[in-house]
Amino acid sequence: MRFDVVTIFPEYLAVLDVSLLGRARREGLVDVHVHDLRDFTFDRHRTVDDTPYGGGAGMVMKPEPWALALEHVAAQGPVSPAPAESSSAEPGDRPVLLVPTPSGERFTQRFARELAGREHVAIACGRYEGIDERVFGWAEELFEVRLVSLGDYVLNGGEVAALAMIEAVGRLVPGVVGNPASLVEESHEDGLLEYPVYTKPADWRGRAVPPVLLSGDHGKVAAWRRAQQEERTRERRPDLWAAYDSED
Numbered sequence: 001m002r003f004d005v006v007t008i009f010p011e012y013l014a015v016l017d018v019s020l021l022g023r024a025r026r027e028g029l030v031d032v033h034v035h036d037l038r039d040f041t042f043d044r045h046r047t048v049d050d051t052p053y054g055g056g057a058g059m060v061m062k063p064e065p066w067a068l069a070l071e072h073v074a075a076q077g078p079v080s081p082a083p084a085e086s087s088s089a090e091p092g093d094r095p096v097l098l099v100p101t102p103s104g105e106r107f108t109q110r111f112a113r114e115l116a117g118r119e120h121v122a123i124a125c126g127r128y129e130g131i132d133e134r135v136f137g138w139a140e141e142l143f144e145v146r147l148v149s150l151g152d153y154v155l156n157g158g159e160v161a162a163l164a165m166i167e168a169v170g171r172l173v174p175g176v177v178g179n180p181a182s183l184v185e186e187s188h189e190d191g192l193l194e195y196p197v198y199t200k201p202a203d204w205r206g207r208a209v210p211p212v213l214l215s216g217d218h219g220k221v222a223a224w225r226r227a228q229q230e231e232r233t234r235e236r237r238p239d240l241w242a243a244y245d246s247e248d
């Protein structure tokens, strides 16, 4: 699977060289390319922003460097871009373009799973007050465009969100996580938060491991873990609990 990230801070993405994902890249399981948006400008100052029409604070990212950068990225990918006028084009025919923004749809584990099945994912990291809105409509010719938010808070730009999404999706690519069973038991995979975990020693600073975990009774352990998942979800995430409870 291939990721292309467009940003004015390519060095932000350097951490993708380390840990599990770094190994996955070296093994060729996940291919990540980072592009500097300023390479798609032609003025002496490599300008990527301008003042907003209608006035207001801050600067807006100019559309043309984005169009040139995204055309370049679409041409790189393993998926050939569908022609604009093709009526038979399915969303799956085009690469995905993720645009991190606090005004996007929520990025979830379900969405990460969906993306892990795609061959080519591009990410457009905006800064300042955002990217000229026309870019998103224009980009539909080349990409399935999804505006995505990590959560209800504001980051300085899309780079941290891009890192989070690449990690969440990349680790679902077969072979990236050594033991695939560990993916199944995680928080959010079954709509519940994960159960608590413990390791040796059984007594640590006066705190004991729950005795059921030492019982050797797999059925009892499984039931206890399920109950813990439900209790935690009910207490910590009433929103998830309501969705889970209504599925029964």
Ligand code: ADE
Pocket: 100, 101, 102, 148, 149, 150, 151, 152, 153, 154, 155, 156, 157, 158, 161
């Ligand atoms: N860019 C700025 N804030 C963001 C957020 N909460 N999620 C995704 N991208 C962002």
